[in-house]
Structures are given as C-alpha cells and as structure tokens.
Amino acid sequence: MTRRYYRSEIPESSLASNRLDASQARLARQGVLGGEGRVTRLSGGADTNRLDVDYRGRYAERLARELREILSSNDIESAPFATVEAAQDSDAYYTAELVDGQPAMPQAAGAVSAGADITKRGTRNTHWIGLEVATSDDLTNPYGTDQTARIGVPSAATRVRAVDSQSSPTERTMPTATQTVTAQHGDVDLIDTATLPEGTPTVLYDLPYDAQGDVDPGVWDTYGHASIRDADGVVAWQRVFDTGHVFAADAECVLENGLLRVRLDEPDAG
Template identity: 40%
Template sequence: MTATIYKIPIPEATVPTEQDALGTQLSEQGVLGSDAIVEALSSQAADLTLTGRYAYGSYYSELLANELEELADSSVSAVPLYGGAGNRAGYYQIESAQVEPVHAGGRDIWEYTLSLTSAGTRKSQFQALETSPSQPSPGHPFGNETDALVGVPAAARLVRAVDSTSSPTQRVQPTPVETISTEFGDVDLYDATALSIDDPVFIYDVEKDAQPAVDVRVYDTRGRDSKFIESDSGRVRAWQSVFARDHEFTGSVVFENGLLRLTIDEPTNADATASLDVEAYDAGADSWSAVDLPAYPGTLDTDWQPVDVDLVHIGQASVRAQVEFEAVAGVEEGDVYALDVELERGRSEVGVWIPESVREAIPADLQTMIDPIAATSTVDSGVEQGLVAREEVRL
C-alpha cells in the first residue's frame, strides 16, 4: 500500500506503529578529537512511525530517498499525509527520518523510517496563506503597479480573509481577481492589497492532494534535459525535487510553478558556460514553449550570465533565491551584479528585486534581458503558507 507525504510516495513495507512514548530530539555537537556532546533540544511525541522501502531501481529509488531525507530536514512544516490507510490521514510534522540503502554495495533498494508528530486534520486546521504586503527599497525598475496577487488552489472551499493583527475572528469572503490554469491544476489569484484588512491571512479548506499539486517547485535536473524518463511501461520523473537550501546540485537549477519554468545552468570547472532559459506553459495546448529573452550579441551589448544561485527560501507558496550575474563578454565584461528573485504559486511572472544593501541600479542590458519575465508590481506580497487552528478563527 502506498501513501504520500506532501509530494513524495511512501510505499509501506511493514505495519505502521503508533507510539505514545515521548521521543526526544537530539543534537550532536561534534568536537574534533573528542566524543560528541549530545544535548536535548526539545521533546516531541512521535505519534506515528512509518517504515518502508523504495525498490524501483538505483536511479529512481535514490532520487525518492534523497527527496524524503531533504523534506524531513527542510523548513516545510505540517505537510499532508494521504492515501494508504485512511485513518492516518492528516497533517504531520516530520520529526526525524532515517533513509539508507539496504545493501552496502548497492543503491537499488533504500529503506526509510519516518517519525511523525500529528499537526491536526482538516477538521481541526485550516490552510493559512499569510501575507505581509510591503514595498521593498530600493525595489526594481520593471513597473509601478501596486497589487499583491497571491494564489490559492481553485479546488479550495470556505476561502475567507481574516485580520492577523487585530481581530482574527472577523472574516471577509474575498473575490478572486483571476483563475489561472497551470499544468498541475487551477489557481485562484487574490489581491492582498484590495481588502479592507491589513496583512490579511487567507484561510481555506482543501483536499490534501490538491494543494501540493499547485505548489512551487525547485528541481535538480541531475544532468538530464527531460523532466521524465519515458519507457513502454510508462514514465518516471528524472528531476529531483529539492527541499534543502544547501542542496548541492549535480545538474541545472529549476524553479517551476506550473506556469513558468526557469532553468539556470551554473558554471563548473568542467564546463564554464552558464545560461538562463525560460519556458511558459500553454494550457490550451497543454505544452511548454521557450520564452525568448534578449540575447548577446545582437540585442544586448553585454553578455550577462547567471554564475551562482543562492537559495534563500523553499516554501509551499513561494521560492526565493539570490542570483549573481557576471558580464562574461561585451561592454561591461568583468562586472558582477546580484538580484533577489521570487517565484510564487499561480504567478506567470517572476518577482525581481534589487537587494536592500545594493545602491547601484541594475545594469541596462541585464535589466533588458530580465524584463520579459519580471513582475511589474512594486509590492512584495510576503506570502507564506501554513496552518491555523479552527478554534483560533472560530466566530
């Protein structure tokens, strides 16, 4: 029987155990040349322990094992568990994960043990999309709109906006500005600045498998051009989902939300070339097509290439990174410039911001290159996904 935790399948090889014993979360501070110092950070009740195996061949088994291990150590909290035995469905915090190959000499079969702490169910928790609209300084030169669009799965019901700062029991029923069709499902867009509530929190109920489908993704291509490996018996995903900000990429970095896909190929010692490729999803044709960016030589006098991607945040509603560009040829050869970028759920544009500590304007050719995909609003939505207890917003 196969269940799913967030987006990762977890085939169960043994009967899960429900534990009432108190589990202690430990941290080892390694001291060179001495025994490790072990200290208790917190005590958590491990409500559910799941064990199982990935036996899908070396490539896909290792891919899923790595994803599960990263998800357990990530900042993504209170993830849904669904499928498998229905009486265990709900939201859980992953307290620990042990993931390792079964055989020391092979990596075709991996075994996992997950310790989970219950965070509630759909009857005790609402999904909560928190916002904190602000206008960063120095901002960006790509437009002067002042909306702050945020995405909620169109499959959601009981969508309400509550005031997070003064009276959370007072609710407003918001009206979506637009419904967007992504590759993975429809998303309703709401303007967080159009309500009579400051810093609104959008609360709603949604099936546990409907939201992960439309969440933002980060992938490691692992050196493969195609997202899937096709065969006569079907297909499996070749790109690894990334949940850890310190993930060491073996392929290109991909940001994707079902509408827009940014692929950044960083330079290496073996291959000094770098690139930024963008694709957009066409719902009518159900296909992806390349977005033409101004290029050097020709439109641009300087060849700006992305040379480093620093992941800042990987969440359910948005991913953020600081990308450093280098002028590798042309008029401004040798110059470097960094930009903060953000891709949010349901958005067909990328938020691009000048870092707060930078006072120089974006170089003209770099601005021209990014302009076709840059969001025009000067407002950062500050969006963050979480849960809120129903009793906290009960009328």
Template identity: 35%
Template sequence: MTVANVYVLPVPRARQRRPREQTKNNLSAQGVLDSASGTVSTISTEPGTQTVKGYYVGKLAWKLAAELKQLPALGSPLPVYGTRDPDAQGYYAIESVQTNAAEAPVADWLQEYTISLTRGGGRSSNYRAVRTGDIYQADHPFGNETTGELAVPAPATDVQWLDEETGETATASLVTTRSAERDGIKVYDAWAAPFQGPTLVYDLPYREEGEVDPRVWDERGVGSKTDADGTLQWQKVFSPAHDYAGERILDNGLYRLRFAPDGAGLSAERWDDGASSWTDQSLGASDWELSAVDVRRIGVERVDARVTFEDPTQSPTASYPLSLSAKRGWTDPLWAELDGEGAVPSGLVDLLSPIASEQIYDAVGEQGLVDREDVN
C-alpha cells in the same frame, strides 16, 4: 498508520516485511527495478507522534530516499494522506528523516527510511492559511503593477480573509484564475481585504496540496524530466543546502527558470496550457549574463534566491546581484534590488524584462495553519 503520501512524496503501501537484499539480477527478476515500490510499517511513540519505517525498492530508490531526507527542511506543516486509517490523515511536522542504503551490490536499489513526524491537526480542526504580515514594496525597474497577489490551488473552498488579532473574517473575492501544468490556480488581491496584514484561509483536500506550489528541481544532467518509460528523473529539492548535479530549475507550473551549472547560463520556459507543453521564453538581448545563483529559501508558497549577473564587456567586469522570489500562482518571478546596490543596470533590465514580474507589492508571507475555533 500506513502512510501512502507525505506532501508530494510517495511512501508506498505494500507488504509489511523487509525486502530481501538480493542482487540486481534477482531484483530485476521480481520486476521491481523500474518502479518506486516500497514497504512501510509504523511504531507509535508518544501521543501525536509517529515513527514510520519502510523501504524504497527500484532503480530510483536512492532518489526517492534523498528527496524524503530533505523534506524536514521545508518547514511548513505538511499533509499526510492515503493512509489505511482515515483518522491518521492530517497535517504533520516532519521532525526528522533517516535513510540507509542496503548492502552492496543493491545499495542504490534498496533504501531504508525512518520518518519521525508529529500530528498538528487535520482539516476538521484547521484551515490552511497564507499569512501576509506587512506587505512589502519591492524596488525594481520592471513595472508598477500594484496588485498584492496571493494564490491558492483551484480546488480550495471556503476562501476568506482573516484578521488573526480579532478573528474577524471577510469573503475573499476572486481576481482571476490561471491554468498551470499540474492544476488550476485561484488568485486574490491582499489589498482587497478590509483590514491590514490579512491572512488568507481556505479548506483544501489533502491530495490537492503541492500541485501548484513552486518547486526546485535538480535536473541531474539527464535532460528530459522523464525517461522513455515516463518515470520522473529530475530530483525534487527541499533543502537550500542541496548540492546540485545538474541544472537548478525553479518551477511554479506557469514558468520555469533554468540555471545551468557553475553559472554557465540562464534560460526560461512558459507553460502553454493549450498545447499542454512547455515552450521556450526568449530573454532580452544584452551583454549581461548569469554569474551565480544561491537558492536561500524553499517553501510551499515561494522559493527565494540570490542571483548574481556580470557584464564581461566592461573593464573591470561589472557584477550586480538581485533577489529573486518565485511565488505560487504568479505569472513571472519577482526580481528586486538589494539594499546598497544601486539601480539595476539598463542592460540587465533588458535581459530580464521578458521574464520579470511588473508587481511592486509582495504580499506573500508564509504558509501555515489556523485553528478553526479562532475564525469567527
């Protein structure tokens, strides 16, 4: 198997030999410094398991390797596609990733990787699924919208509600569609399912996965998302343990929350589909300001964090934590009170209202797979 893509990360198909570890000048002469090129080879191990080895070559090879190394933390079965062997495409558990830099002076420019992954089926045997479990009611002062929103990528087909205990299914009626930065989104209401704790199942081409999933970025202090040549500079983050070099950016394609380093400030942006660009979203006037952010869960269907704010005009300085959930397809993040913290201070409500969801029901559980044989 020669892998071309694992979820949203490239593992390029190229020559099947190890690149020579040359000086930067020699690499530059080969024209590979400004590209994310690489090589891969595969060793079969036990049935269903593959070990993929290869190299990233280029000025951002270190970043690609760092992203790949964090991928197992994402957890969900992930799509592998673009292989030369069509039968090797499918959903895989990424068991581990090891990366090693080449010898100096080209360590950042030449990175070796080894991926261990186990196949868990494919589109012919599995549906993609979003499980709701018990729909949670969040406590917050930002509104009382009662829709239980679940969202899937617009190219999804055969979208159904499933009762996993009985195998019973029902057609899922579309509530609305939304246009995000990278693709369209279909939105459904979990309360419309004819049974409790429904699972939303659907079919989706492998290459369409990840386009509208929420992402966490490390801005790395470089400013623009891409450089002058259009090369992506921000680093994709998949592990909550990541040490950030710049802004933490939570991005679901409809809005972005930008957390400056060391709690220096919070800003927001919204996607303007008509202009195909991001525009600033003003926050409310308030004495409350960002104190700290702790990203605690990164998944393909949502990102969860604990965010603490403070009001330095009070003596002593007042502090208040909120839970934050950035979900696929939602137009705003869900801010919610934590048990035992009391009501959200009015000034903090003023600050966050322009970028806070009015929904009080949280229906988003976890993304996974459902065997087609279990769907009646």
C-alpha cells in the same frame, strides 16, 4: 495504493513499516509549510507513528533523498500524509523527525531507506491552511509591473476566509478572485490584496490532502536530464526541499510553478 507526504509519493510497496511507536518523537519543527502557508492548529491531540520507507529501482537514491529533505526540513512545520485518490482514517497533518539511523525493521536487500517518527497534529476538521499576507510598497523590477499585489489560492479550496486577528473585533471577510489561471496541475484563483483587511491578514482555507502542494511553486534537481521524464516515462528529476541541497556539476536547478520553468545559471565569469 500510494501515499504522499506533502509532495513526495510513497508507494505502499515501499513501506517497510507504519506502526504505532510507544515513544514520543523529539519535535522541534518551526516554520512555514513549503513556503506557501502553514497549518494553523484549532484543536486536537497528537499520536506518534514510525514510518520506514524502502525505495528500489534506478532512481531509489534520489527518491529517498527527496523524502529525507522533506522529513528533516526546518521550513516544514506540518504536512499532509495521506492516500492518493482515496481516503484512510490515518490521513492527517503530521510533523516529522528523521531517524534514518534507527530502522524499526531490517532494511531490504538492494533498497535505499528513509525513516522517521511522524506525529499526528490534526486533521482537516481541526486545521486549516493559512497564508499570511504582507504587502510591500516596493514592487518595481527590471521587467516592469503595475502596483497590483496578488496572492494565489488553489481554485479547489473551500471555506476561504481573510482574517485580521489584530483587529477588535476580529475582522473576517470572504475574498473574491479577480482572475483564475490554469496551471499544469490545477487552477489558481488570484486575489487582489487591496480587497483584504488592512494590516497583515491571514487567508485561511480548506483543501483535500491529495491536492495540497499541486499548485505550489517548487524546485527541481535535473540530475543532468534535459526532460523531467526519462525515455521510459519515469520522473528522473528530484524535488528539492533543502536550502543546502548540493547539485552535481552536470545538474541544473529548475524553478517551476505549473506555468513557467526557470533554469538558473551561474553568472558569466568573463
């Protein structure tokens, strides 16, 4: 059975430990969930667990690096940690604090480890995903555009609501998609922001844990590989979650959203 912390997969065989820890993690995580939205707390308490992961194999170091970047990111306030294509009672939203230097169990020989204290912040029953909307009058770019500002919500989302908490009484509407586009990992409903409440509304919705992050834009480190998978069909690239991530000289930075992949290049010095 495989679990995911946001978009980083953690096979059950790589889990060195996943136990309750009596101590509380030091929590100082602020920001937006992967740049796509944030988990909005409605109610609930918190439980702390210790997570130790040992990766093995040819890409162990980059897998561990990816997980460390997620766990230590200041831009990820809370993230889903849940089973893939299954369900367990422990599936929920968690915050994390990286504690690589304090392994709860001895590291296995030949393994690359990543460890963290993860604290349960709530579940889909207590939290919804929130996408804050702030439109701009300056929509021009060198490639041309119209004046329509759209946001994307996963088509698999349910209970979609647009809420203006600044209004009195609070204004709530049910947005209607103007278009649905099919991306590599799922469909996305496009909503015209002109149909939302004025000001800076928040679009709230619910989404299964396993589906969260599938259609979010992402950044990859190619590690010098031309294709995302190697000759054996194994993913050779690494997802990037750290703005300070250092790319090797032969690596490329690739931006993708399931529809497009854009490779960044250095400006021509000549």
